[in-house]
Amino acid sequence: MDDSPDIFGDEPEEEALSAADLEAAGQESMFGAPEPRQAPKPAAAAPVISAQPYRVLARKYRSQTFAELIGQDAMVQTLANAIKRDRLAHAFLMTGIRGVGKTSTARLIAKALNCVGPDGQGGPTIDPCGQCEPCLAIAEGRHIDVIEMDAASHTGVDDVREIIEAVRYAAVSARYKIYIIDEVHMLSRNAFNALLKTLEEPPPHVKFLFATTEVDKLPVTVLSRCQRFDLKRIPSELLADHFAMICGKEGVEAEPEALAMIAAAADGSVRDGLSILDQAIAHADLGGDGKVSAVQVQEMLGLADKTAQRRLFAALVGGDATGLLDLIDQQFALGVDPPALLRGALELTHRVTLAQLGRDESSFSVDERNAVSEWAQRLSAGQLHRLWQLLLKGHDEVKTAPDPLVAARMALLRVLHASDLPDPGTLAKQLESALANAPRAESGAAPALEAAPVASLGWEQLIETVDRSGQLRVAQVMRDWVRVITLTPGELTYAVAAGYPGDVGPELRDALLRATGERWTVQRGEGEGAPTLREQAEAKKAAEDAALRSHPLVEAAFAVFPQAEIIEDTPDARVASLGNKWRN
Structure with missing residues (x-):
């Protein structure tokens, strides 16, 4: 085929520009000389897509060492001593609420038992290196000798039979073959029975690690074959510190009060708290400054404003019914659930009671500490305990009421009016004072009842x-x-x-x-x-009631409680008892 240029005027393809040409192309031509050829513009760069998707905080900051496992010091110490003394159980059971580290602990135990150290010569240790092949493979969930099973989806005898058949074979590359069974309480009764013999006398190279949130559902025969660890709820203060550390690593600024709210909402669960913190960070980003504030967290979680809580509590103990109703309506309009209003009052009552005992909490704001301290000095222990009982009863009523807002109003008004009543000690003093001023009956004379006509x-x-x-x-x-x-x-x-x-x-x-x-x-x-026998009985009862009401002790009680009622079934016996006490 002829490679000569086309004689009909077709231009040959333009050659690629050299580096010198590209350099010259960027210089201006002098004296109107023709411009050199321009280099073609490079295509727009495609947007860079991260190869790794975002990992939520609960997964990103899963404990990789026992030192990172917060709030479980007693369990870590027990495991450390067992490893040092080579007294390892063949089955471990981790129990506790969701999100306290049960599955993470099982994986850490698997690492601790199979770690060989950076040089490959190490043995079981409470501080796995995290660098050797067993540690890396277990952390990534790909170790062939560490088998994780979800009992919720493998509940039958056939699933357990596979385990029983597999435990006969030695580990392929690890020191121990480890079975981690999560939510073990979901296994069927027959599956538990099939596992019992192997669980009691497993081969020396096999370890079982169980995790469950409902330990009461496990058969006693299984519990007796395991070394049990009850993982504790994480205290709110420790959770708040942990979240502050994570915010520092993430480069996120957060107010201490906001972290305290998140820790309280987590209810002792690290995972729940990290999920809320993830949401709070995303919510803060929308605000523009990226700071996690207490106001944003309060709005996100639908919590009552702390300042509003204190105003509501002040209205309760101060008897301000109008102000109380206004505060309830304001908080409800902001989206606060009626039960949350009573929970806030209950929380403040608890804090004031602790403050009376010198147990002030450092996580509170300065304004709140000052208010709690003032209430602790002004209110008596009896008043606080009565407030607690009334609020607790009101909270239960609001949760089941057809109209929670109306129920919350009535419950809080009842608490407000009851706060005016004297406590038992004050009442006793008032009654003693009233009795001291009352005229005493003659010695030996009991209050007389008017004789009623008696039928033949x-x-x-x-x-x-x-x-x-x-x-x-x-x-x-x-x-x-x-x-x-x-x-x-x-x-x-x-x-x-x-x-x-x-x-x-x-x-x-x-x-x-x-x-x-x-x-x-x-x-x-x-x-x-x-009179008929019925009329005689009614007259006798009326006389007894009149005699009872005329007794000095009863009169003193009515002076303190004008709206009180007598509901005594046998007033004659009561009158006789009061008469004896009065004479004495």
């Missing part, structure tokens, strides 16, 4: 005879409606209490005949007659 014993016996004969309705009419004028053997003259319909004479005549076997002369007479 024969009439009561006659009613009982009618009652025993099976005529219950007529006997009840005789008690409630019949007033005796005269009563002699075989003859009854009576009157009827107002309100009874008709005449009771024929029924009385028939009932007495059937009850006694004799015919009675029963006739309705003139006059009111003696």
Whole structure:
């Protein structure tokens, strides 16, 4: 094929520019000389996409050494002593709430048992090097002799049978073959039974590491074959320090009060706290300055404002009902849940009680410490305990109420009005003062009850005879409606209490005949007659109540509590008791 240029004017392809040409192309031409050829513009660079996706803080800062495992010093010390003395159990069980480091601890134990050191000559150690091949492979989850299994998705006997078959073979490259079974309580009963023999007498090269949040669901036969470690909730102060350290590594500025809020919301769980911190950092970035502030965290978590909490508590103990309702409405409008209002008051009550015992907390703001200190001096222990009980009851009511806002208002108003009542010690002093000023009764004289008319014993016996004969309705009419004028053997003259319909004479005549076997002369007479047995009982009770209310001790109590009511079932016994005490 002819390589000569096309004679019809087609230009040959332009050669690539040399480095000298490119340099000359950037210089200006002189005296209007033609410009040299320009180098083609390079294509726009493609956006750089990170090869590694973002790792959440809970994964990025997972403990890689026992020194990084916060809040579990007792367990770490026990493991360290066991490794030093070569007294390693064949099965370990880690229990505790979510996010305290159960699975991380299992992986750290696997590292500690299989670490060979940077030189490859090391043995089991509580401080694995993190550099040798076993440490790196276990940290990355690719070690062939460290098998992790999720019991939630492998619950049956067949899954356990695979483990039983595999434990017979020695480890491929590690010192120990380790089985980490997470959420072990999810195994079925048959799976547990199948594992028992192997768990009790495993080969010397096998270790079992179990983790669970619900240890109560494990059979006792499994618990007795494991060395158990109960991982503790992480204290809020330790969590706040841990989050501050992570913020420093991440280059994020955070207010101490914001970290304290996150630590309190984490409820002892490191993972929960790191998830909230991740969210708080993202929320702070939207604000522009990238600082995690207490106001942003409060808004993000829907917490009541600390200042508003203190104002609400001040209204409670100060009796300001109008201000209290206004604060409740303001907080509700800001999105604070009604139960959170009572939780805030409960938290402040607890803090004030601790402050009375000298247990002030350093994580509080200066304003809050000053307010808590002032309340601790002004309120008594009895008032604080009563506040706690009332708020706790109100919190339970609000959680189950059909309208939580209305329930919160009523519950807090009840607490406010109850705060005006004296505590038992003050009440006792007020009663003693009232008794000291009351006129004393004469020595040996008990409060007298006005004598009530008593019906003839024969009439009561006659009613009982009618009652025993099976005529219950007529006997009840005789008690409630019949007033005796005269009563002699075989003859009854009576009157009827107002309100009874008709005449009771024929029924009385028939009932007495059937009850006694004799015919009675029963006739309705003139006059009111003696009160019925029911009227006599009511009069007696009214007299007893009047005597009880007139007692000096009861009068003193009513002077302190004007709206009180007497709910004594047996006032006569109560009056006698008060009379004895008064005479003494």
